[in-house]
Amino acid sequence: MNDVETGTLHVPGARLHYEVRGTGPLLLMIPGAPADAGALAGLAASLSDRYTVVTYDQRGLSRSTLTGPPSEQDVGVFSADACRLLAALGGEPAYVLGSSGGALTALDLAVRHPERVRALVVHEPPIPELLPGREHWRAAFQDVYDTYRDQGAGAAMGKFVATVDGRNSAPPAMPDPSLMPPEALEMMGRIQGNLDYFLAHVLLPVLRFEPDLAALRSGPVPVAVGVGAESGDGVPALSARALAERLGVEPLVFPGDHQGLALDVAACADIIHAALARPR
Secondary structure: OOOOEEEEEEEOOEEEEEEEEOOOOEEEEEOOOOOOHHHHHHHHHHHOOOOEEEEEOOOOOOOOOEOOOOOOOOHHHHHHHHHHHHHHOOOOOEEEEEEOHHHHHHHHHHHHOHHHEEEEEEEOOOOHHHOOOHHHHHHHHHHHHHHHHHHOHHHHHHHHHHHHHOOOOOOOOOOOHHHOOHHHHHHHHHHHHHHHHHHHHHHHHHHOOOOOHHHHHHOOOOEEEEEEOOOOOOHHHHHHHHHHHHHOOOOEEEOOOOOHHHHOHHHHHHHHHHHHHOOO
């Protein structure tokens, strides 16, 4: 694993923990809640021979602590944090990768601050607002929230994973720990401390986000949309296909499922590099 430099950036209402690896043009990688930078550590290391890779914990998660009382955190708050982080890192436009909910942050960043983004890859952004029957999905995720209030985080997360995965029965098994990099294993412990914040303050506002498709289509930032080859018809995969269709781009096919970026890092790194390096 390459050397990792860590830093802290003070932003309104939070202190952001970030990590820097490698040399080359800047690549900001944004994980989705309730995960943190550890989810993308293996991928960051695999790309650090080609980029200066920055990963971070989004506010309120793991090591990015709040400096005030928790409140609902919508995608606009997260994208403002990403913009401030890029400005603190030197101000040059960066390549950006967003994974899962972090892809929503990345899409909003490209709309609100296109001068900060050279090119964007989003992997399986969960956007139920783009799907047919969005009222169904709103009700399903409201039920997850209500389950959290009534029964706690454990019951709610079981229902959340099953809902996102598109299953009506038991949620899928966790990835084989032997296939995960050490940083991702460490993150699994930290995630437990993120669940209450995620369920209480992030879940509903983030999953009711709808990107500005017109601005993305007409804007200067090239957007590539990725979907896992084994993801089936879960909310993130369906959303990725719907987003790609609305943007008029062919989806990038990544190995694995929604967790593929954390497991098959070498192949995913090559796909991401090829998409970012594509002539404009």
